Amino acid sequence: MTVALFVTCLADTLYPAVGSATVRLLERLGVGLEFPRAQTCCGQLHLNAGFPDVAATLARRFVDVFDRYEAVVSPSGSCAAHVRVHVPELAVDSGGVAARTWELSEFLVDRLGVSDVGSAFVGSLTYHPTCHSLRLLEVGERPETLLRAVPGVELRPLAEATECCGFGGTFAIKNAHVSSAMLVDKLRRVEETGADAVCACDASCLLHIRGGLERRGSPVRAVHLAEVLAS
Structure with missing residues (x-):
């Protein structure tokens, strides 16, 4: 299974530790993870701010960048929700990229079928x-x-x-x-x-x-x- 990390703008700029933690976790579970460097904002901010045309441009880019992956994982409920709900409304997604985009906990429980991930947090x-x-x-x-x-x-x-x-x-x-x-x-x-x-x-x-x-x-x-x- 080819899996891509959609790290999101906030993790990239303010919370890089969240992106790093996601990578460590998934690799520990044996997931072959790739990070497409061409990824940009999914357009959630722009749609919320009243700029649907810009959001549509970013939605098309999202589909293009992640189209070749079997699954896209994001450590962000809000961005994953935007992709799943709004990207199909804003852009042609004939390959079903939005439907293959998972929030991290969904991916772990539903796609990988795990609950105990070997964490040592106390x-x-x-x-x-x-x-x-x-x-x-x-x-x-x-x-x-x-x-x-x-x-x-x-x-x-x-x-x-x-x-x-x-x-x-x-x-x-x-x-x-x-x-x-x-x-x-x-x-x-x-x-x-x-x-x-x-x-x-x-x-x-x-x-x-x-x-x-x-x-x-x-x-x-x-x-x-x-x-x-x-x-």
Whole structure:
């Protein structure tokens, strides 16, 4: 099986450790992974900001770049959701590239059929299900199934887990006061768990949450699912 890593803009520019962790994890599981250097933004930001023509151009590029691969894996629920839901609306995808694009936890559980990935992570975690992974991809229990299979992880329940953290891409910029209020609620729930760290499948939401935690001097860390599983 030829598998490509779709690393996403945010991992490339701000969270390179997430991309590296994804590679380590998949290679440890015997996946022959390639990184197409011609990949660019999938166009999610542009579509959200009201530029469908630019988003369509990027969607066509995505299809062209990843067309030859049997599977495309991304450590981002939001970008994977954009590709699966919106790329077919924006570009001709006769080869079904969008349908072959997987968020990391989906790929591990559904395509590889694994739950125990050999992680050595130790500590208490709470899991925040990000909006795109929850509502568009419907990944369900897959991330938590993977976390529960890590012997050193104590997974603590998060109250009101399905509530948005307030990021929402450009929403956090255009509606900063509302976004900040939503974030405060999420941080309070995270801290109430007493967990060492909060885990999610999206670096974008983690960036938002991590910033809030650091500003309030919280000891809670924000970690990506790939980083936990690659440990």
